[in-house]
Amino acid sequence: MHPDGMNPKLSDISLPSRLAAEGEGIGMEELALAARNHGLPLEALRHDVTPPGLHYLLTHYDIPHVDPGMWSLRVGGLVGTPLALTLDELKAMPSRTVRVTMECAGNGRAALVPRPVSQPWLVEAVGTAEWTGVPLRDVLERAKPGEDGVDVVFTGADHGIERGVEQDYRRGLPLAETRGEDVLLAYAMNGADLPPQHGFPLRLIVPGWYGMASVKWLCDLEVTGSAFTGFQNAVAYRVRHGEDEDGEPVSWMAPRALLIPPGFPDFLSRHRIVRPGTVELAGRAWSGRAPVSEVEVSADGGEHWWSATLAAETGHRWAWRRWTTTWEARPGQHELSVRAVDGSGNGQPARQAWNRRGFANNAVHRVRVTCLADQG
Amino acid sequence: MHPDGMNPKLSDISLPSRLAAEGEGIGMEELALAARNHGLPLEALRHDVTPPGLHYLLTHYDIPHVDPGMWSLRVGGLVGTPLALTLDELKAMPSRTVRVTMECAGNGRAALVPRPVSQPWLVEAVGTAEWTGVPLRDVLERAKPGEDGVDVVFTGADHGIERGVEQDYRRGLPLAETRGEDVLLAYAMNGADLPPQHGFPLRLIVPGWYGMASVKWLCDLEVTGSAFTGFQNAVAYRVRHGEDEDGEPVSWMAPRALLIPPGFPDFLSRHRIVRPGTVELAGRAWSGRAPVSEVEVSADGGEHWWSATLAAETGHRWAWRRWTTTWEARPGQHELSVRAVDGSGNGQPARQAWNRRGFANNAVHRVRVTCLADQG
CATH class of the missing domain: 3.90.420.10 (Oxidoreductase, molybdopterin-binding domain)
Structure with a gap:
């Protein structure tokens, strides 16, 4: 100085x-x-x-x-x-x-x-x-x-x-x-x-x-x-x-899907809590490169995936698209993940390829959720 | 887990x-x-x-x-x-x-x-x-x-x-x-x-x-x-x-004054740059305990203080009060500070007394500013 x-x-x-x-x-x-x-x-x-x-x-x-x-x-x-x-x-x-x-x-x-x-x-x-x-x-x-x-x-x-x-x-x-x-x-x-x-x-x-x-x-x-x-x-x-x-x-946005974290959070860790039973999952997905064509969800950290339901086309090409699905929560620790694919076949990596300034990342969104037994 | x-x-x-x-x-x-x-x-x-x-x-x-x-x-x-x-x-x-x-x-x-x-x-x-x-x-x-x-x-x-x-x-x-x-x-x-x-x-x-x-x-x-x-x-x-x-x-707000950081910032460090000459300083001060009665400014890290001008009372008892002053900037590194006193005599500490959850802090606001010579 x-x-x-x-x-x-x-x-x-x-x-x-x-x-x-x-x-x-x-x-x-x-x-x-x-x-x-x-x-x-x-x-x-x-x-x-x-x-x-x-x-x-x-x-x-x-x-x-x-x-x-x-x-x-x-x-x-x-x-x-x-x-x-x-x-x-x-x-x-x-x-x-x-x-x-x-x-x-x-x-x-x-x-x-x-x-x-x-x-x-x-x-x-x-x-x-x-x-x-x-x-x-x-x-x-x-x-x-x-x-x-x-x-x-x-x-x-x-x-x-x-x-x-x-x-x-x-x-x-x-x-x-x-x-x-x-x-x-x-x-x-x-x-x-x-x-x-x-x-x-x-x-x-x-x-x-x-x-x-x-x-x-x-x-x-x-x-x-x-x-x-x-x-x-x-x-x-x-x-x-x-x-x-x-x-x-850096130019067009790569595809990305995000999940509305289900249940309720811990104040500090933002860790999520749900109760056992059917949990509604929803979120948004977008890609600047081509319209989103599929959204997939996993409840086991990315081993198995299923297709979410895409909301009807709204005619807003440049806006995100809503997706929904359900998940049967059982007591225990879970990791929910979500990923999008666009009409040009661009997807999201499970682990992010690194670059020096941290641009255009689109790794799969992961949310840790604890399902507490009803009397937990 | x-x-x-x-x-x-x-x-x-x-x-x-x-x-x-x-x-x-x-x-x-x-x-x-x-x-x-x-x-x-x-x-x-x-x-x-x-x-x-x-x-x-x-x-x-x-x-x-x-x-x-x-x-x-x-x-x-x-x-x-x-x-x-x-x-x-x-x-x-x-x-x-x-x-x-x-x-x-x-x-x-x-x-x-x-x-x-x-x-x-x-x-x-x-x-x-x-x-x-x-x-x-x-x-x-x-x-x-x-x-x-x-x-x-x-x-x-x-x-x-x-x-x-x-x-x-x-x-x-x-x-x-x-x-x-x-x-x-x-x-x-x-x-x-x-x-x-x-x-x-x-x-x-x-x-x-x-x-x-x-x-x-x-x-x-x-x-x-x-x-x-x-x-x-x-x-x-x-x-x-x-x-x-x-x-x-925790209840009533302690007095606090903040300074609009003068000049322009470095993107990452938010460090401020000004040019030599008269710099207009302004900011806001408030206290929940009693109306603000004085705002003081220092340009030497808190060794010497002068009084800022308080804007006219607006009749909004619960809103912050604007203050202004000027500072003659010379090339070099400076630390600007600002502090308020309210009508009950509550002021701001130079160094914050610590408490376990970090509540009701009101230490003096400090802003580091570098004045660059015109050709700097």
Whole structure:
């Protein structure tokens, strides 16, 4: 540490990524992230659309304060007609509402061994909301991107440092991914203005992708002639094993099924208790890659599996799908597991393949349950 | 662990409270609590009333699902006229709206040494909301409590186990504390129905007390002829030093001031960066015991203090008070601290006195800030 009067540097404060040592508990820095950010309490999987305040939340830096009267969205770069659109102008354009399940790319990270030191998610970094806004392609059409456009770079109003790099949060998305009608510039969540923490006044929504793509507090769109090589695309959100690998960019959500933990919990351990008899099991499953085609459940730690019943298709391609089944509980200790397969044949691994930053994990969800004899 | 067919017991699953060992990091059970429950991101202290979803949240067991059409509030025990009130009947009574700052009794726990193993709060377990409902005293008046009434026992619909005791969440409050017009049976938060996680359809609000008193998912009120000795009053929420002490019940919030961390953060460490020059500092201060009378700030780790400016009284006795000041930042490492004093002379300790479960902590809030030279 430098006393007053010395000249500290960014690199003294903002350190490279690291892996936890063997047996190293969650540290105070990870805890401070876990206290700010939060997951979906799993019992809230009962709701088709996650009630306000229960959707998972990850903020890289601070939630910025944006004055909507002073704000406009700039659209520039390789475009024929640069734009500056006010919120009223955006709201006057034809709107679209899309129900989207969004998951953090780091979901499951804290269960990896060794653990990448970062936001320590277990399995709960997910939520579903109805987003209303203007299709991105309609705004781009007005700006007339050049033939030579490759990426659209989205800049948010949140500012901070990450691994020594001072930055506004900024992501590039290939122009080819901006053409679907469901990719939105959203100004409403569940029928109300965006809450500050979800990107007020405007955010991007890229359905089917992990959450890092859906840039919040959006203030600038730039069409570029080459692929964006900024921090969040080239350094942060990549699946890599070694330190020096280029790795693969994180993009579409892998399939995942979650179980509403049955019975009732112990306060501290969250261990579940049920009574003997028929227990209704339910949960949700999703995949960004293709619609979920099957959900399977096991009550013996993954040795035997049976098919759960998928709820009828709702027409919401980008939202999770409800599943249900029953289980005959007998006194003893049990491990329930659930796994999804999507229409492209993508499934979930029993044990997670490790990667250096803990992205795109989708190991089978396991819930330990104790069935107590009625007089137990 | 018991294999299938054995008879496990509650006490195998739900263990006694314990303290973390020296150097023991946050464990997976504490992390699971931190991922579900969440604090107020400190930059959200800028809002007089905390926006939906940013108010701190602690759920002992699961968020229960209550069907409001099937629900009624039972009022019984030592009363002349037992009642069963529907939500519509409660909403037809004269209502009152009160702005209340609420803090979790365990706020600050994770910074204690040794650390009580439980929900691992740092300093962010607070929020302010406008609650609308019926004054509790109006409902009790209709039920006509007997002269021999001592406590009112409030039962929530959330069910679980805690340290081996299976229970609905239940708290007793002395009848003498139910007489203020601001103690509410609240059905609305910030002008909308209660969200599921904040107690839908009805919760108690006891302004000035730590949050454990404000029972959520309320379904039953019982007037008792002796002080309630259930788990949450007699075992859980007590300030005690030794295992076998009776201890003091947790009740009114101690004074606390928090600082909106200035500048911008490092993603992982949350360490703050500012540039040289005048930095505006602001935050909030509250005390359940008496109105806040002074807030002081230090920029040298607590050696020298100066008075911050308190915002004008708003007439909201139970809400936090805004404070502001400025600080001349020079390049180097700094520790900002802030502390409040209330009208009864209660202040904040520089170092926290320890207690066994980590309740009612109010040590001075400290924020480390690095001021980088402009070209740093």
